Amino acid sequence: MAKITQALTAALPGLAKAVFSQPVEKDGAQKIEIRPLLLKGERRWQAERFENSKAFHQNFADDALLAWAEENIEGRFRQALIVTETESRQYILKRDGSYKKTGGAASVPRPVGAQSHNREKDYILREGENIPALVDLGVFTKDFKIVRAKYDKFRQINRFVELVAQGVKDENMDRIRILDFGCGKSYLTFILYYYFAVRCGMQTEIIGYDLKEDVVERCNGIAARYGYTGLRFETADVTKDRLADTEIDMVVTLHACDVATDYALAYAIRRGVKHIFSVPCCQHEINLSIRKGGELDLLLEHGIIRERVCALLTDSIRAAVLESAGYAVDVIEFVDFEHSPKNLMLRARFTGKRRNGGRERAEALQKQYGFRQSLLELTTD
Numbered sequence: 001m002a003k004i005t006q007a008l009t010a011a012l013p014g015l016a017k018a019v020f021s022q023p024v025e026k027d028g029a030q031k032i033e034i035r036p037l038l039l040k041g042e043r044r045w046q047a048e049r050f051e052n053s054k055a056f057h058q059n060f061a062d063d064a065l066l067a068w069a070e071e072n073i074e075g076r077f078r079q080a081l082i083v084t085e086t087e088s089r090q091y092i093l094k095r096d097g098s099y100k101k102t103g104g105a106a107s108v109p110r111p112v113g114a115q116s117h118n119r120e121k122d123y124i125l126r127e128g129e130n131i132p133a134l135v136d137l138g139v140f141t142k143d144f145k146i147v148r149a150k151y152d153k154f155r156q157i158n159r160f161v162e163l164v165a166q167g168v169k170d171e172n173m174d175r176i177r178i179l180d181f182g183c184g185k186s187y188l189t190f191i192l193y194y195y196f197a198v199r200c201g202m203q204t205e206i207i208g209y210d211l212k213e214d215v216v217e218r219c220n221g222i223a224a225r226y227g228y229t230g231l232r233f234e235t236a237d238v239t240k241d242r243l244a245d246t247e248i249d250m251v252v253t254l255h256a257c258d259v260a261t262d263y264a265l266a267y268a269i270r271r272g273v274k275h276i277f278s279v280p281c282c283q284h285e286i287n288l289s290i291r292k293g294g295e296l297d298l299l300l301e302h303g304i305i306r307e308r309v310c311a312l313l314t315d316s317i318r319a320a321v322l323e324s325a326g327y328a329v330d331v332i333e334f335v336d337f338e339h340s341p342k343n344l345m346l347r348a349r350f351t352g353k354r355r356n357g358g359r360e361r362a363e364a365l366q367k368q369y370g371f372r373q374s375l376l377e378l379t380t381d
């Protein structure tokens with residue numbers, strides 16, 4: 001009798017994914033998907049079990065996966081799909097409890113190169129990927145297609161997660177704790193959680209802070225629905241309220257308004273948080289307080305130019321303050337301007353090596369032009 005566990009065993013060296021659907025019994029898992037993942041550099045398997053509209057995840061080494069499959073999959077699903085690097089095979093369950101191969105095809109090899117021509121091919125998350133939380137958030141349709149109006153948002157968060165993933169890839173972490181300041185509807189927060197907890201199988205704790213109580217409540221509801229136990233949202237004004245007092249590995253902000261970004265950066269600096277990924281927006285503070293004071297007055301003559309100059313000055317000061325606090329900082333355009341004009345990211349990693357000069361120049365400008373800048377003020381010793 002052909003067992004599906006035997007087919008799985010044979011496919012294991014090159015397994016890309018296995019999907020078991022159409023359960024024999026109504027109670028229990030509706031579907032199980034198995035995918036490879038790397039944990040501390042070792043290949044492991046993640047089983048994602050969908051039950052009562054929730055997703056549950058377990059990670060296994062080879063033998064443990066096969067033992068688990070024997071108990072939880074064998075004879076329990078009418079359909080099986082096993083995809084390896086070279087082929088894709090389908091099976092159906094026969095009346096006698098054995099599985100029969102019904103179809104097979106060569107797998108399409110993943111394209112390599114041509115990255116700059118078509119960035120979607122590099123995306124960490126893909127259209128069609130089973131991420132039910134994104135359906136609830138209105139980014140995916142029920143069949144996991146990107147909702148047209150959310151396409152730019154999807155690109156942004158995908159790119160954000162890609163940069164975060166690159167930033168921590170050499171650190172061999174099996175646990176990550178992240179704070180998201182001004183999380184709003186929390187597309188990014190959910191995707192980060194999905195990426196680390198589900199895709200990478202890491203112990204993941206994320207707190208999203210936002211001013212809006214209703215949004216926070218909704219996001220907590222979605223997190224609970226999908227069994228995202230390490231993800232929670234709190235109503236907080238990050239400029240005033242007491243925030244997490246535990247060890248944090250990463251602070252992220254995506255378009256947190258105006259000085260909320262400064263408070264996030266100040267929090268990270270105070271606590272020596274190793275990684276910061278911050279995409280600022282609405283940099284109003286300097287624009288509202290700057291007055292004429294010298295050689296740069298010409299840049300303050302016209303409203304639009306003044307606004308842009310003040311936004312760039314704000315982010316330059318933020319980068320300088322981070323560098324003087326021991327961070328290596330890159331300022332990058334994280335998505336193309338056409339997808340979002342608010343596209344500068346401050347990517348910072350704590351190295352302990354202080355870079356002097358920038359902060360002092362920022363303070364001199366502040367004196368000369370009389371503006372306020374919260375990060376400078378929050379980080380004076």
Ligand SMILES: C[S@@+](CC[C@H](N)C(=O)[O-])C[C@H]1O[C@@H](n2cnc3c(N)ncnc32)[C@H](O)[C@@H]1O
Nearest residue numbers: 182183184210211236237238239254255257260
């Ligand atoms: C433009 S939205 C961005 C939301 C989300 N990060 C995203 O990119 O989709 C900015 C969010 O920051 C929140 N926010 C602004 N100031 C805040 C503060 N002081 N404390 C907490 N949240 C704040 C707002 O309520 C809003 O939801």
